[in-house]
Amino acid sequence: MPSYVVAGASRGIGLEFVAHLAAKGNQVFALARNPDQSKGLQELKGKPGITILKADITDPVSLRAAAAQVxxxxxxxxxxxxxxxxxxxxxxxxxQIDEFQTDQELIDDFKLSFDTNVLGPVLTTNIFIPLLLKGNLKKVLTLSTGIADAAFVLKAEYPYSPAYCVSKTGVEMANVKYAIKYKKDGLVFLAISPGVVNTAEEAPTPEVMAKLQEMGAAFQKVAPHFKGPITPAESVNAMLAVLDRATVKDSGSFVSHLGTREWL
Structure with a gap:
């Protein structure tokens, strides 16, 4: 049975990947920084095909230990x-990018975003590549976001989440570098936007809801058909379908859960 590592499996989309893949009979290794604090992972503990491992994607020591266990x-x-x-x-x-109250807050947010959203996937990928080279499917899926696409953001005039958007743009270039190096080895690297997915664990505050509605209106400028978020299950099903179809000729691509450059 195929083997999968899901890094960032404690909740939301990551947790859905684990549950979905295990239900299909795959061997799934769920990596989480604090798995004991994840209600969802604890509910999956002991189920067939699932191994839960403690690993922080910004900590190469814990990642190497997890890779050894895999x-x-x-x-x-x-x-x-x-x-x-x-x-x-x-x-x-x-x-917006110039609205941080202090320079230090801006610096801290950008640094943490870069460490987690760029260095984290790079470290994780580097450490697991030796195992992937010995695997059968040889695929890496890295989640990105449609709001890392400059053309889309300009059309939507979406001004928020500067550190997140900038860092997610960076991880796409890392994905390209991997694709170039490992094309000869048959490895496939895809950056995929999951769509707008409802992963909230509690109802948003009125202030946040107002911003979400503003975001939805911005997205509808580009995609008038956009009606709101999809579920984690819908997103994961769609992304895995894209991944299943992908071949080496697609390696280095940045696409949506629809398999295109249409993000919504």
């Missing part, structure tokens, strides 16, 4: 790596 369980190989973990600040999410 290699021991699979005989040294890995079929698919899913880089799902990401960071967006709830405090600064709806600020």
């Amino acid at each position: 290699a021991k369980a699979t005989g040294g190989g890995l079929d698919v790596l899913i880089n799902n973990a990401a960071y967006v600040s709830h405090k600064y999410e709806f600020l």
